[in-house]
Amino acid sequence: MTDQTPSDRATMPAAHNPVIERRTVNNANRNLLKYLRPGISVLDVGCGSGAITRSIAEKVGVEGRVLxxxxxxxxxxxxxxxxxxxxxxxxxxxxxxxxxxERFDLVTCARTLQWLANPKAALINMKRLLKPGGFLAILDFNHEKIHWEPEPPHTMKQFYAAFLKWRQDAGFDNAIADHLAELMEAVGLIDIRVEDQSELSKKLLPTFAVDSRLWAEVAELRGPQLVESGYITDEQRLQAIVDYDTWIATVGESMTVYMLAVEGRQPEEQ
Ligand SMILES: C[S@@+](CC[C@H](N)C(=O)[O-])C[C@H]1O[C@@H](n2cnc3c(N)ncnc32)[C@H](O)[C@@H]1O
Structure with missing residues (x-):
């Protein structure tokens, strides 16, 4: 196995962009819609190539501020x-x-704490960047609660299990979504609310093939890192992609990715 630091493992391959480039607030961060209005200031932490950030900027308008x-x-x-x-x-x-x-009306951080070995330290710094009364909105996964109907091929399940183990060994919390409310309370945020933002993709929807292919894309783009670190062989990785693509095109009915939006408010007086 080669040594990879958590930061090496969190580094998104440049070719990963197609996945994040098709996201907008409306289709991938809709928990933010209730906060976004013209003129507010927003910090988007872990913005990637900025697809969601751009759609946030459209909603806060020219009188707003988005970083x-x-x-x-x-x-x-x-x-x-x-x-x-x-x-x-x-x-x-x-x-x-x-x-x-700068201090912000809204700090948002989507699909990023899943890649951090110390999410509490991250929350403390994000809280510090809020205005009094400002909101922190986190959107993240519990990868242990993914659900496919019917079960995907065993080769993809094997790849997925290796992916979760590779993440866990780097110190990342595969179930971070379900630990966020407690962490946010511990860092002093108030009025914590939790919304189910799980993404269901069904065969009947035109986007099923693209959405459910997420894990084939992970095997294509992140998979080589797992092979390099000895978690799976390249043959196993490639077979998982072929078998999973066949599952999508034939018996695959649905996939539900479990996500929560967990949000809290900075007290007015600290
Ligand atoms: C899965 S992408 C999410 C991008 C975007 N927020 C979205 O929801 O589409 C995770 C992002 O977290 C970033 N990231 C990783 N470690 C980070 C850190 N320590 N601080 C801030 N961002 C980090 C990565 O570079 C990557 O762009």
Whole structure:
């Protein structure tokens, strides 16, 4: 096995962009809709190539302010290609250490704490960047609660189990969604609310083939990292992709990815 730090494992392969590029607030972060109104300020932590961040900026308008941060220089470079000098901006930044004099009405962090070995430290820093009364909105997975109908091929289940083990060994919490409410309370946020944001994809929907293929894409794009670290062989990885694509095209009926939006408020007085 080769040594990989948690940060190496959290690094998103550049070719991963198709997955995050098709996301918008409406289709992939709809828990934010209730907060977004013209003129507010928003910090998007772990913004990737900025697809969701751009749609946040459309909703807060030119009088609003939106900043996306991510430690991945390639993704920030891609995100910046779409900025136009309005209130939307992207910066290199790590959730643990990012600092600025700005304070935000809303700090959002989607699908990112799943990649962090110390989510509590991340929450403490994000809370610090809120205005009094501002909201922190986290969206994340419990990977242990994914559900397929019927069961996917055993080769894909084997790949998926290796993926979860590889993540766990790096210190990442595969069930982070179900631990967020407790963590947010522990860091001093109030009025914590939890919304089920699980994503169900059914064969009858035109997007089923694309949505359910997520795990074939993970095997294609992240899989080589697992092979390199000795969690699975390349033959097993490639077979999982072939078998899973066949499952999608034939017997596969549905996939539910378990996600929660967990949100809290900064007290007015600290
Ligand atoms: C799965 S992507 C999510 C992108 C976007 N938020 C979305 O929901 O589509 C996870 C992002 O977290 C970023 N990330 C990883 N470690 C981070 C850290 N320490 N601080 C901030 N972002 C981090 C990655 O670079 C990647 O862009």
């Amino acid at each position: 996306g941060i991510d430690p991945n220089a390639k993704l920030i470079e891609q995100a910046r290609q779409h900025t136009d000098g309005s209130g939307l901006d992207f910066q290199l930044g790590d959730v643990y250490t990012f600092d600025t004099d």
